[in-house]
Amino acid sequence: MPENEAWDYTLHIPNDLRAVTVCRRTLRLILTMHGLIGLVDTAELLATELVSNAVRHTKGPAALRVRRTEAGVVWIGAWDTDPGPPEPPLPLGQAGELEEAGRGLGLVVACAEQWGWQPSARFGNRGKYVWCELTGAA
Template sequence: MPETWDYTLYIPNDLRAVTVCRRTLRLILTLHGLVGLVDTAELLATELISNAVRHTKGPAALRVRRSPEGVVWIGAWDTDPGPPEPPRPLEQVAELEEGRGLALVRACADYWGWQPSARFGNRGKFVWCELGAA
């Protein structure tokens, strides 16, 4: 049975915090022996967290956990309870500067979704994705 764990990193509404999240995620996965997931997980977390920071006014959080089944769950929490914009097909947004985030998440993750959340004491939502262990 795989080791389970759960980390949460709270960040201010600052685009520089996206780099902090990416590097923290790399460290978490490396320390837990999941180096094979690092590149894809970094890409997904960067898209989720940058959307949270760009499209909302309040703080955000990166949550990363591993289930007993070995699935790595990556979620970005923000203060806006509204759903994210539905992703467009990757072929339609591949050349655009913006609007690729959730299309990349949909293309690279095993599953993704969103849910309302009051976990951190504020109304908001998690946009999340899952990666099977490599």
């Protein structure tokens, strides 16, 4: 495959926590098939955090989007039906060790080169798209 190949995948998911595992495994397959095995572990962590937030904090459908630009940047994003901004990420040391909430976006901030969010409409619903980007070895 050419190094500057761009591609884009979207996986539409129901509001079901089992969808997080489906997204993680699908992402692993996509990156492996495109020769980006070096990004798989970090990408899976980031996608898990983004998708689990989308499923846990909203009541509607969600989507995982994975794309690669011609410049080699891999974007991972989750769309959900809540148009409000995500909770601000806590720095990794501030979330309590045993707390289950509050660390997700902190992990995204720590592991991704960039992240952000924007209002977005999909499937006839208003919502938001929370994304991050990775660059690195194939």
